[in-house]
Amino acid sequence: MANDTKYAYAVARVRVLETRLLEKGQIDRMVEARNAQEALQVLGETVYGNAVAELEDVYQYEELLGGELGRAYQTVRSFYPEPALVDIFAAKYDVHNLKVLLKAHFLGIEPDETILSTGAGSIPLDSLKAMFREEDFRDLPPALRAAVEEIREAFVQEPDPQLIDIILDRALYEHIFAMAEKLPFLQELFTHKANLVNIKTFLRVKNLGRDWAFLEKVLLPGGDLDRDIFRELLDEPLEVFSDRLAMSPYAQVVEEGIREWQERQSLTRFEKLADDFLLHFVREKKHASFGPEPLVGYLMAKENELKLIRIIMVGKINRLPTEEIRERLRDVYV
Incomplete structure (x- = not known):
């Protein structure tokens, strides 16, 4: 009973978070905006209002999206009883950061801080940076640790940045399936x-x-x-x-x-339909009272929402026709 109560509380919190997701009408208003500034103003009338108010110009929208992504993951970590479940979805941000840090390491340059993910990953960014300074990767999950070691050896023979992506992408899914073994x-x-x-x-x-x-x-x-x-x-x-x-x-x-x-x-078109397929898959399971389905649905919905905002802002900044922007949009979760 105690375990059921614990999950019931978590699901109730997720339901509240779902009410803060953007609705289709709000997305449509952004699409119909005459320019990027007007689209941002529409976004400012939603739950994103405080974040929008902090931006100096429309070109800083990526800072807003990155901050919102980090907050979303930190929020669910604060109440969800199974942190490992959140880590399954956060792993892709750890791998993204590893790619950036590895490429910078082999090029002998400082990593581009603007493209590093902060807050969403399961491994603190400072911890990852420390691993590179000390060249000690023992604290990485097994699949990711093995991938980093493979890359370090392979890069000596074939200094191709594509190797980093190939090896880490494969390791990410090995890592995910290992964590999801009983789910x-x-x-x-x-x-x-x-x-x-x-x-x-x-x-x-x-x-x-x-x-x-x-x-x-x-x-x-x-x-x-x-x-x-x-x-x-x-x-x-x-x-x-x-x-x-x-x-x-x-x-x-x-x-x-x-x-x-x-x-x-x-x-x-393929990417849009693939995203819609996955969102539909989790949306069908969103009404489960216990288990991972509600949280998974929310995290995917939030990531999808941020992707929609990005597509709209990129389109407006580049003055794409409204219909072309609309063609690229994914479904909404709510």
């Missing part, structure tokens, strides 16, 4: 994510004319799409690939994504 809902979610990323990677690698040896290196672990599909169809027309996945859960994502890829050489 079927999260295993299913990240299996979908791995599949969708691997499909997108397949399209990019095929377009570059790279071979199976390269594709095999960059495919993520954890997906359940048969790798033979990617291997056998790498040299086949994309229509054959689309047909092969016609009975999979990703049929619409693949069909429409490939269509735009062929017409515009753009993966924008």
